[in-house]
Amino acid sequence: MIMIPMKTNKLMQLISVTAASTLALAACSSTPTTASTTTGNTSKITVTASMYPIEYLVNEISGGKVAVNELTAPGASAHDAEVSPADVSAIEKTQAMIYIKGFSAAIDDAASNVSIKPVVNIGDSVQLLTAKQLGPNAESEDHDHDSAAKDADHDHKAEGHDHAHGDFDPHFFTDPSRMALAVAPVVKTLSEVDPANADTYKANGEKLTAKLDELAKKFSAALNPQKCQSTTFVVTHQAFGYLADKNKLSQVGIAGLDPDVEPSPARVKEVTDIMKKSGTNVIFATSDSEKKGAEAVAKETGATVMLLDPAVSQKDKSKDYIAVMEQNLDLLKGAMKCK
Numbered sequence: 001m002i003m004i005p006m007k008t009n010k011l012m013q014l015i016s017v018t019a020a021s022t023l024a025l026a027a028c029s030s031t032p033t034t035a036s037t038t039t040g041n042t043s044k045i046t047v048t049a050s051m052y053p054i055e056y057l058v059n060e061i062s063g064g065k066v067a068v069n070e071l072t073a074p075g076a077s078a079h080d081a082e083v084s085p086a087d088v089s090a091i092e093k094t095q096a097m098i099y100i101k102g103f104s105a106a107i108d109d110a111a112s113n114v115s116i117k118p119v120v121n122i123g124d125s126v127q128l129l130t131a132k133q134l135g136p137n138a139e140s141e142d143h144d145h146d147s148a149a150k151d152a153d154h155d156h157k158a159e160g161h162d163h164a165h166g167d168f169d170p171h172f173f174t175d176p177s178r179m180a181l182a183v184a185p186v187v188k189t190l191s192e193v194d195p196a197n198a199d200t201y202k203a204n205g206e207k208l209t210a211k212l213d214e215l216a217k218k219f220s221a222a223l224n225p226q227k228c229q230s231t232t233f234v235v236t237h238q239a240f241g242y243l244a245d246k247n248k249l250s251q252v253g254i255a256g257l258d259p260d261v262e263p264s265p266a267r268v269k270e271v272t273d274i275m276k277k278s279g280t281n282v283i284f285a286t287s288d289s290e291k292k293g294a295e296a297v298a299k300e301t302g303a304t305v306m307l308l309d310p311a312v313s314q315k316d317k318s319k320d321y322i323a324v325m326e327q328n329l330d331l332l333k334g335a336m337k338c339k
Contacts, residue, residue: 045194048091050099050107051078052314053173054122056321057186058098060208061201066190069094071107077287078103078312079259083110092116095193098186102170103312120189126181128168131257134241135250169257174310175242176325177216183209215322216246222333223247229337232278234271234303236290239310249336254283254297259290268297275301282335284308306331 046067049055055068069090072078081104091097091110097119099111111119172178187205191198224247225231231249233240238253254271255263263271275281275297283303285294294305308331309315311324319327332338 045190046094047190047193048094048097048099050081050097050111051103051312053179053182053311053321054098054100054186055314056311057179057182057208058190061183061186061204062190062197063200063204065197065200066194071099071110072313074314074317076313077259077289080104081107083107088114096120096189098122098189100170100172102168118189118192120185122182122185123168123170123172125185126172126178128170128172129242129245130167131169131238131241134169134238134245169238169241171239171257171310171312172242173321174240175216175246176212176219177246178242179321180209180212180216183212211322215325218326219243219247219329222329222338223249223336224338225249227339228333230278230280231336232274232280233284233308233332233335234275234280234282234297235284235308236286236294239286239312240308252280254293259286263293268300271297272300275303280335282306282331284331284335286310306335308332 045065046069047058048069048071049058050070051072052070052074055070058066058068071083071087071091072081083104083106088110091114094116097111097114097116099107099119099121101108101111101121101123111121173182183205187201190201194201232252233244233249234252234254236253237255237259238251238257239259240251243249244251252271252274254268255261275283281301281303283294283298283301283305285291285305285307286309288307291305291307297303298305308328309324311321314320
């Protein structure tokens with residue numbers, strides 16, 4: 001029987017901050033996550049972004065005219081992002097906040113309580129789908145097999161793993177075509193806080209949309225089921241549901257949407273059986289911290305473990321969102337043996 005190592009529990013704490021408004025913030029990570037600001041920009045216009053995909057959009061659309069105060073440190077997990085009193089103060093000094101609701105309870109609370117306007121939830125503009133709409137959810141599947149495992153896994157909120165996914169899967173940006181839908185609300189937000197450069201933002205937004213649409217076409221052409229020996233790919237947690245849905249692929253998650261929930265032995269057996277039947281010999285970890293769990297399953301199936309980066313944060317400054325997605329495309333083509 002294979003057991004997947006559970007990540008270190010993170011203690012949820014209530015941080016009470018009195019600034020322009022009284023703010024109650026939940027912090028859920030044992031790893032410090034300090035807000036970072038894009039350097040080399042002397043503009044007075046600064047926008048707070050909750051995570052890298054939004055920072056990328058702001059940088060591309062603004063052409064460097066807008067500084068970015070990012071709440072998720074490079075290489076850190078957006079699921080566990082903290083919001084410190086200093087972060088709150090920094091947010092209040094920016095002209096807008098753009099975030100994706102459902103990743104971090106702390107960031108969601110901040111977005112609900114800061115006094116600045118506008119505060120924009122990109123999820124409202126990208127046609128989010130529920131986990132059920134995107135396919136079988138590993139969390140619900142493996143919990144149903146074993147009542148003891150179900151009770152233990154569902155207690156993850158008390159342990160500090162309440163990532164507030166809610167009904168919708170917030171990982172829309174793993175599909176470039178949905179990332180393109182996020183361009184318009186960012187253009188609108190930047191134009192609202194900096195109307196003098198609205199024409200520039202509109203033009204850059206149109207160029208970026210075209211680039212993202214072209215990238216989406218590359219995925220569709222390369223991952224066409226008729227060109228691939230398999231349409232199944234295995235991931236440590238289900239961060240690529242939108243990409244799978246768009247390209248008619250089957251994403252098999254060892255864990256579900258929440259990477260901190262330990263999959264049951266029954267779920268691990270299901271995954272190994274699926275891999276054997278489909279001929280899949282690659283397991284994708286979505287972060288370095290998830291590789292140990294992937295390796296435990298890989299030993300049972302003889303599979304290779306690789307990193308499929310959802311671009312939640314920018315791990316390598318030399319690779320932007322599009323470069324990361326193109327690398328993911330090459331990895332998926334190899335794993336599914338696409339011509």
